[in-house]
């Protein structure tokens with residue numbers, strides 16, 4: 001695998017570890033990935049709950065938590081550390097400002113179009129900006145708006161296809177439609193980006209995500225034009241992943257048909273491992289009583305079947321009676337928990353051995 005440049009950052013192994021909330025990718029996993037030459041990513045989702053001992057105020061605790069996680073990651077690595085921030089979160093602006101002032105190397109912004117993201121940069125900012133998108137149209141809109149409003153182009157893009165874990169930027173009926181497959185999206189987006197690259201005399205690398213599990217998968221998608229990949233699921237079953245052992249075990253125990261598409265209160269479909277909680281939601285037995293955190297802009301308490309942040313925090317701790325684990329379509333393939341170092345070795349070996 002060839003190194004990739006993102007602005008002035010050199011990524012030795014072009015593998016980004018996808019940000020995973022709530023609490024699945026924090027400084028532990030992110031620093032381990034960065035130490036192997038990839039990009040380690042801290043998820044900013046739900047930090048206000050994970051750090052509620054610091055403050056009962058969700059927003060204040062989120063800012064404190066993000067600073068702490070960036071600081072802890074820096075203590076453990078000199079490698080490249082990013083932060084994943086969802087546009088749909090109510091604390092989006094706070095999380096962006098904190099990441100920039102704490103000098104995170106990269107911000108990954110998805111779950112909505114981050115149209116005003118460059119407005120947060122200051123003259124001396126070093127943070128690179130990478131939108132996460134699901135279509136060539138989104139790539140074009142972001143490039144046009146950023147260029148005309150801020151004279152700035154994205155430092156790279158991540159395209160997340162329909163086989164990814166977590167929330168998906170597709171309608172349910174598009175998920176199994178070949179027209180929306182990652183293999184179709186990558187060349188479309190590469191073509192779209194070429195126009196902006198030629199006009200502006202610079203590269204805009206594209207990283208492909210969603211269902212990439214082996215070094216062979218990496219090679220195939222790079223042959224279609226991706227400069228690298230973003231992977232989530234494969235990093236969950238590592239010793240350094242910040243989730244509980246029970247969460248990781250849910251992946252090891254999962255069979256292929258346990259992984260299903262759910263309807264999230266956020267208003268997007270998501271991919272998760274079936275749990276008793278999901279069954280109870282299907283039977284209409286769950287109803288949120290209150291919305292304590294107001295974490296997501298698009299979540300409406302009156303029509304939500306459950307509180308997503310509470311469900312994800314429960315899952316993080318291994319409580320699947322009251323939560324569920326988000327997971328990519330390949331989550332059933334893990335058989336044991338190994339280190340991030342072994343994971344990278346195995347990805348590189350698989351890459352070399354594949355055609």
Ligand SMILES: Cc1cc2nc3c(=O)[nH]c(=O)nc-3n(C[C@H](O)[C@H](O)[C@H](O)COP(=O)(O)O)c2cc1C
Pocket residue numbers: 017018019020021022024043045084086110111132160163164165166167209210211212230231232233234325326327328329330
């Ligand atoms: C447990 C889990 C949590 C995730 N949480 C987030 C998140 O908070 N924000 C986000 O942009 N993507 C999230 N994702 C998506 C990942 O960052 C990544 O793009 C995706 O998992 C790639 O597909 P893969 O799991 O098949 O490798 C999550 C994925 C998983 C498996």
